[in-house]
Amino acid sequence: MPPPTPLHASIQGPPLPHPLPHIKPLLLQTVKQHAHIEALVSLHQTTLNLPGFANKSTPHPQHSRLAWTYQQLYDGAETLANRLTARGVRRGNNIAIISDACAEWALFCWAGVLLGCPFAPIDPRVVTRGEDVRRMLEDVGASVIVVGDGEAAGRLEEEMADELAAVRVKVVLGLDEGGMRMRGWMSLLELWEGEEDINIPAGDDKERVFNEDIVIIGFTSGSTSFPKACPQSSDNLVASSLAVQKVRYMGPSDRLVQHLPPFAAMAVLISLTFWISGATIVYPAARFSIPTTLDAIEREKCTYMFAVPTMVKALAMQHSIRDRDLSSLRVIDLGGATTYPEILNLCISPEALQSKSVGCGWGMTETPAPLFTDLYHEQFESTESPVPVGRAIPGSAMRVCAPGSQEPLLREEEGELHVGGVTVICGYINGDNEIFYSDGGMRWIATGDMAKIDDSGAVHILGRYKDIIIRGGQNIAPARIERCLDKVPGVESQVVGIPDEIAGDIPIAVVKLSGDAADSQKETFEALQELSLRELGTTSAPQMFLDLKTDLGRETFPSTISGKLRKSELAEIVQKFVLQNTNLAIAQSSKSTEHTLSGIWSEVSGLSAGSIDTKISIFVYVDSITTMRFSSAVTKRFQKMISVEDVTKHPSICEQAKLLDSRPVLTRDSIQQRTGPPGVDDMVHCHGEMSKAKRTQELANPMLKRLGLTWQDDVEDVFPAPDTSHIYLWRRRPQTWNQRAVYIAQNIDHDRLVDAWKATLQRHAMFRTITISYDDQGIPEPQRSDILQHSHQIFIVVRANHRFWDRSLHTGLDVDKPEELRAVFGNVWGDSACGPLVRVAFARIQNTNSSAFIFVGNHGAYDNLSMNMLLEDLGTALDHGLTAEDMLHAPGHTPFKRFADAYYIHRSSASAMEAVAFHANRLRGIGNFKSSLWPPLRAPGTFKGEDDGWTWMSGELGDPALRIPLDDPPNRYGLDGLTCTAGAGQLDVMRRVHGILPHVILKAAVALFNTARTSSNTALFANVEAGRAWPFVDDWTTPESRAELPNPLDIAGPMFHVVVNRIDLSNRAEKVLDLLRRIQDEQVLLSRYSQAPLFEIQRSLDSKDAEVMSQAMSRQGYNWAPGIQSAASERNNDKPQTLAKFQRKAYDDICLAWTCGLWDAETFYINASYDDCQLSKAEALQAMQEVLCAGVWLANPDNVEREIEGCVFEGLAVGGLIKSLE
Incomplete structure (x- = not known):
């Protein structure tokens, strides 16, 4: 029987009801059916003191709290809508609210739905980030702005007073009668008591609804750039809300503990879901805190909670958890991060959160909750893999594709998750919509999440592509390391990758310690090292452990304005610390050589120094990439050289220490330039014979003349090419062994890029070479021979002057967008035999601050490592504005001529x-x-x-x-x-x-x-x-x-x-x-x-x-x-880069x-x-x-x-x- 045909990694949810109801009639239906059920409870508020509105706090056996029924919430929202209308607010005008969780938030949200005004909730912390808040409010184009307090209003006025002058209504929620007033701003009470009501006739514009109406404008987390504005339509939201309502069996008896930030995409969606279900939302506090959440569940008998895994851990670790009665919880749903079985088990454990069931979901602001699992009621067995996040809801589709592709892979294969269907927004407001596309009559988004679809059709999220650490060609998922480390009690970890010149990236763990773990830091770190090496192995274990507080001087991990971890910022902090720590070690290295080498091996391997036996072979512990990193680190630390070959011959640390102590300190002079062309003694292939030196010049002159160069003024060095180079330099077509690569210089203008390239090539002679060939008799070789042994190739290094730039560079190209760079200069300069081996064209990218260069070079002039050296130096020149003079006086790399000369001289040894x-x-x-x-x-x-x-x-x-x-x-x-x-x-x-x-x-x-x-x-x-x-x-x-x-x-x-x-x-x-x-x-x-x-x-x-x-x-x-x-890290959006490779052929x-x-x-x-x-x-x-x-x-x-x-x-x-x- 033939094997079954492999299934593609593509799934589709059931069909949607047609047509989908609009969110407004759904809310009105809830008011009609459940008028006297509590719609909202705010435990940190008692009254809003609004005339004619529900202002008395509701009685409770233990405490006072604000509570509104659905009828009261609707009446208040209708009044507010009329007051806004009286001030000129009309359908389609946007309402922005910058506040924490409060009853007023719900009031304005409902008023927005009733008016047909998109509602844009924004994190109040954004007001401290001027450029962020300006861009976000510009994207919203708000006619109404609501802020939580006078301080926020003052900051907005400082940042964008001119823009605020055009806003129709500006409200400060925390402004009481005796508070200070700012020109143009009013309290909610003042708005409430304003002009007379306006009667809107039936059938007026306010009453009409369309499913494509924008209801919510949410913002992405801004973890890698400015937050992007996502217009969510009624269809986007209702499709997800109805699906969640159905799979979680929500009804009027349910009570949500709403402790998520109110501006978070899931907080908005779950709130709307509860309201169309006639259920109750409970605000424990203005912002999340462990005690208020637990108090709310206990006192209000909450039945439902949505949380991210870190929230669950924090709640479960609360010392009073065993004394709490949380048995009212019917469902806990998890999302927002990779979830492992132990987190789900905390949710349903009688010793922890006591919920009767637990589930998972996944979504983005760009596509609200298209995935949800069934509910789990039993404890999970521990596995190495994260649990699935669900299956497609009605009207949604998913597929897993190779990065950069839109074609599905096969089931169980890892790739990028693409989501399609009704939940996907139409695109960002004023943003780059490259990740959105249409296929098969459906909107799709490439999410950037690494995922797989298993054989049963469930989706597993494995991490964010931008967070993946690539060490020596191996993908390392930070979430897997973090899960391992967090098994140690009192440890909260975050793992980032930082660049390494040998390995590409290396993982570094930053840990936040509490309780006993903080009191015994040394023992905790030893436990973390032992655990990670045992469970992850040397290739995936962190290469270094840092304490968030004592090493980095921080109380909390850096986060975005929406509270999401900002890993890019953490990586920058860690990289700076590691660099400073390395420099300090170089300056203060007074310990024994053996002790210091143990420390270096510890740094590059992740092993604790005490666990390494200095008398046995280091290869018991490490691999070849780690050995290369060790060699490089020793040179930086001691200013002495120990090669990989040395380590192989002297495998124990004590042998390496003796070898290193016997060696002198290296001297690295600045680049020395000869005045005039090379003499006979500078050209090893001449063997000191003037006739051969003269013949070399004669062979070179025709090409030099063709390029407008001369031997006297433009030739810097001459040396024979090693034998392997002949493979790349022997051309049977103009493009032979050429590489064409395009690099984007982010936020670098064209002229600055050109100047930096010229400065950088002072250090990189091989990128300034031409070649000549001749046979055994010294006759110019016309690129023919099927046997290499009779051919000779000579590298000629040309001085970095204006004549060389005229022949090797083309400047001033203009393109409208980066994609055009793929076709520009496609075959121009293809024949490197007729000129410099490397040529570069520079382009401006219109309507941006960026530029690019197109590199066309014969592989005989460089290998991947020397190319990386060039790009690293170019990036340094751009970052620090280095000139050619700076480069000439900086320590240079070892010239390839030194190797080539040695190779030629000793080729018969x-x-x-x-x-x-x-x-x-x-x-x-x-x-x-x-x-x-x-x-x-x-x-x-x-x-x-x-x-x-x-x-x-x-x-x-x-x-x-x-x-x-x-x-x-x-x-x-x-x-x-x-x-x-x-x-x-x-x-x-x-x-x-x-x-x-x-x-x-x-x-x-x-x-x-x-x-x-x-x-x-x-x-x-x-x-x-x-x-x-x-x-x-x-x-x-x-x-x-x-x-x-x-x-x-x-x-x-x-x-x-x-x-x-x-x-x-x-x-x-x-x-x-x-x-x-x-x-x-x-x-x-x-x-x-x-x-x-x-x-x-x-x-x-x-x-x-x-x-x-x-x-x-x-x-x-x-x-x-x-x-x-390693090249993939150039496309890693989590790490801002000066240069990013765009294409290579x-x-x-x-x-x-x-x-x-x-x-x-x-x-x-x-x-x-x-x-x-x-x-x-x-x-x-x-x-x-x-x-x-x-x-x-x-x-x-x-x-x-x-x-x-x-x-x-x-x-x-x-x-x-x-x-x-x-």
Whole structure:
């Protein structure tokens, strides 16, 4: 029987009643049916002293409180509506109220509905944030403004007096008869006693209602920007209210403890739901407090409560909770944050909140409550996953899509939640509506929440994409860490990611301690470290724990004007603290080296320093990324260098301390510029011979002249390109190995961006290079040769002057919006052989304060790490207004020339020849395995993207008719590639139990896939190695001088190297674990010998072997990128950035490229990019899914003793297409 077809991650609620009733007749119906039932109780108020209105406090056995029946509330609202009408307020005019919870809030809300005036509740704290309140009130365009007290009115007058002059009615609620008056403002009493009533004839405009009427204008939380105004129509609200009423069985006997801020979207929705149900709303206090909420439940016998998880925890931890009678609670609903079973259990526990049932819901101001669960009555079993937030209500639809896509993934796959249907607003007022779209006759919104839809159709919210921390390519959800830490009594935690130059992001935990946890802080922190390492592992555990009060000097976490945590602000505070703490440690480091190194390992790993045994290998505790971070931290702390290789050779901390103590302090001079061109002694390839120096100048002059440059005035440095660079510089089309990337400079004008670029390139010589090529006889090489060993490439660094800027920069472009940047300068400057390797165009983005630059550069000039160095320095120059002079006098990165010269000089040394022999011995005989190359070629050349101007191996121009893409234009995905994920499930077990790393598993999967496709026993494909080490150091340094070498991580240039894999799979009975160990052991050697000169390897092979070696490098490549998702942080809206990558395209000369990594700790990620003339989209997708399927099979610990012959390439769960994170 064939397996069932996988379901898409798409669900739809039942149909809506048609037509939907309007909110106004629903409220009027409630008044008619339940006139004498209490509509509102305010426990912190007694009377409003309004003539002719319900002004006596209602009797209660224990206390006085204000209480209105539905008839009284309606009568008061009708009177208020008439008074507003008398002052010129008409249907469609907006009412803004800036107050805490109070009876007047309800009065104005009802009056707004009766008048047909949109009601905009705003947090009173907003008045202290001038720009926020100005923009919010401008968005509302209020005809009526109501504030809670005179102080708020005074602040508004200070901020926007001119705008307030046009407001028809301005009311101060807390203004009594003897209070101070401000011009233009009145008390509620003065409004109430104003002009005579106006009789509105039946059928007047006031009586007409339309379902698209705006009823509420809510505001988003403003956690990443200014709050956005969301106009909620009657349909938006009524669809949700009727659904909640039905699933929670609400009726006149229900009583809501309304302790949410009244301006919160859920507070408004649940209030309207209770009022159309004829139920009672109870205000415990003006603002939330634990005692008043518990008192209200107990005294008023409340039956319903809506709360966020932190509220539930706070209430359940109240010391008097066991003495309370909260048994009247029928339902507690949860929302507003990721919810785990233990929170639900607190709600229904007899020892905590005592509710008879608990449920969950989810919504946004943009789409009120489209999801609700059924009610749960039994305790939950603890799980690692959050509980589902519900199913679609009538009239709503949900789907989970890859970020940037609108196509649903499959069930159980994680992606971005999209919501569609009647609850979705039409868009923001005066805002960017990019996240809204229409599809299938329905309004949709891309929510920004990471979610999945399970096989039963329930939706699970996993966190906000903007909050995800990406460490070395792994997704870390802060909510999961926070849940772990909050298990310690007296701990409230928030986890943020801060940038790290090695790992991308690292998680930092900030904890707020109370009770015993605060009294014994040291023990609490030790417990947190032990717990997080045990439950989360070293990759996800926080790298540092900070006390909110003692470390950061705060009593509370920073929050938005609506009370939501402002994680972006917390991250900035933490980042500043960490930087200051690091600088302080550098200045005051007087402890022993061993003790200090233990502290550094603690900082970068999250382990407590006391738990690390200094006499055993550190690799018991940490991974390679942590080791790279340690190397960088040591250089900053000690101003001495200890490399990753040093740590490998000296794995214990005590050995590292002795090594470090033996090394001198590094000196990092400012950039030294030579006056005049390089001499013979400055060009290592000349070997001190003047004739070769002269010949170099002669070779360079034609290109210099073509660019308007001269040797004397414009050449700064000259050095030979390492062998791997020739792959990228040997061009068979103008776009060969070019990358085109677009970066947006937020709030940076065009001219400032150009100036900062020019200043930054003082430190980055490789971005100011041109190249010339010649053969063994010194004859200019016309870009031809199918064997690399006879070709020579020379880098020429051009001085940063106006002549170079004229040839490398284009300024003054104008675009209306960022999307236009995708098409501007599409193929201009494509041929870097005719000019600078890197060229940049700058653009203004009209009607914004932002600009952008389009980067077009040949990959032979940089690798990803040196590109990141450039962008970091550019961001610093922009942030601090640094000039070229500043850059010249600042400590610079290590010039790539220093590496390239060393590589050239020692390319024939014993160490180099040892590396050459290793590769030659592996590859000898591969000329007989040409049939093992995959994919088979269907057209000449291997080119991703445009192939205009392609040539044959001989250099002869190719015929375009010979290269025809296999797919129609809409289906050509080769340049950007296709991306999928697959949950492996037990990668941690494979690492801990068997010592097998994830990159080895996927590499083995690629190898097995290749042999299956070619029906051979040998897999041949290329590998990219980072190569961040000084070349062949054993032959030209002593241990003492080696210590003085700069950290190779700081070399500003292209350090990567390409090696060819030859994996023998002839023994199909080989056990999986044996294969993985064999590949892992060989990978160690491939990395160790990755700098072996390619030309020398080819000279050691016969011509047939050398030819297949070259073909293997252009046929298929495997690249494991541990930091692949670091680029996603540039799109993280929670972290304000000066520069954000908008687009990237890589014009690689390769048939198929696998870019692999981890989506999270247990999920493989693969991007397959390819030549559209060699593979179709369907073939590439099939190949990728087969590799992922094989990877999942190999990653299963149950299969380690099985034979590789049993590897499966189909039938296992593999995700659908997602947006690439490169």
